Amino acid sequence: QVQLVESGGGLVKPGGSLRLSCAASGFTFSDYFMSWIRQAPGKGLEWISYIGSSGTTIHYADSVKGRFTISRDNAKNSLFLQMNRLRAEDTAVYFCARDPPGQLADYWGLGTLVTVSS
Amino acid sequence: QSALTQPASVSGSPGQSIIISCTGTSNDVGGYPYVSWYQQHPGKAPKLIIYDVSKRPSGVSNRFSGSKSAYTASLTISGLQAEDEADYHCSSYTSSNTWVFGGGTKLTVL
Numbered sequence: 138q139v140q141l142v143e144s145g146g147g148l149v150k151p152g153g154s155l156r157l158s159c160a161a162s163g164f165t166f167s168d169y170f171m172s173w174i175r176q177a178p179g180k181g182l183e184w185i186s187y188i189g190s191s192g193t194t195i196h197y198a199d200s201v202k203g204r205f206t207i208s209r210d211n212a213k214n215s216l217f218l219q220m221n222r223l224r225a226e227d228t229a230v231y232f233c234a235r236d237p238p239g240q241l242a243d244y245w246g247l248g249t250l251v252t253v254s255s
Numbered sequence: 256q257s258a259l260t261q262p263a264s265v266s267g268s269p270g271q272s273i274i275i276s277c278t279g280t281s282n283d284v285g286g287y288p289y290v291s292w293y294q295q296h297p298g299k300a301p302k303l304i305i306y307d308v309s310k311r312p313s314g315v316s317n318r319f320s321g322s323k324s325a326y327t328a329s330l331t332i333s334g335l336q337a338e339d340e341a342d343y344h345c346s347s348y349t350s351s352n353t354w355v356f357g358g359g360t361k362l363t364v365l
Contacts, residue, residue: 172354181258181359182293182301182344196353199256232300241291241346241354243312245300 139163139244141233146249153223153253159216159233159246167211170194170236173218175229176248183229186218187236201227223253259284259345259357266363272333275360277345278326283355285326289348292321292330295359296341305330332362340364 145157159171172187186197186207195207206219216233230250234242260278267273277284277292284290290308293301303312305321308328318339320331328347332339345357 174356182346182356184346184354184356187354196351198353239289239348240306241289241348242293242301243303243306245302247300 139235141235141244141246143231143233143246143249146231146251148252148254149223150255151224151253154219154221155223155251157218157220157231157233157249157251159218161214161216161233161235164235166209166214167191170238171209171216172234172236172242173205173207173216174232174234174242174245175227175251176232177226177229180229184241187241188216220251223251225253227251228253256349256351256353256355259347259355261343261345261357261360263358264361264363266365267332267335268365269335269337271335272331273335273362275330275332275343275345275362277328277330277347277357279328279347279355280326282350283347284323284328286350287348288323290321290323290328291346292319292328293344293346294339294341295344301344335364337364 140162142160188207204222208217230248232248235244292305295301308323309321
């Protein structure tokens, strides 16, 4: 069965950095686009980035462009999100998700909480 | 990349039907057949219940259905059950090759 497990969240000061990881299993990871989606406390979902199956296609939401970098390691079935210059408004639960062709997020991880606070 | 517009809350009694709307623009909902709906119970990860406007993933109840007209997509839940009480989120592909979500709708089963 498809499993996505995020890790790397925690408390970080404004301006700091954090690297999230997502370990995938139960499907051929290298066949799928992957997305990061976040949810601030008590708020709706916000798509922030996706990466193509080979890693050459990448897009970001304007809110994170220039600060966040998505990447993947198909040999290790892993997805990453490098987050730099973090702001208080980046505080959220970060989910990784699998994207079938032409779709967004058919399977989700349980999420990892990132808190940006001094 | 403005968020799609959903009502903040809707409610209905068991057995009734409800509709949740999701309004965008010609650059997202109106321009592509790639609208999805997600159900999210408190403290849980979202679950895909509708994709490509009106398709249901395997295992999702046929009480859930989706449609689209112009710039507005809709999720209909028929035969409301207590377990349907949750937050519902819509999403759409956009002309910027990105995805956008709505603000989410809280469904209360009275």
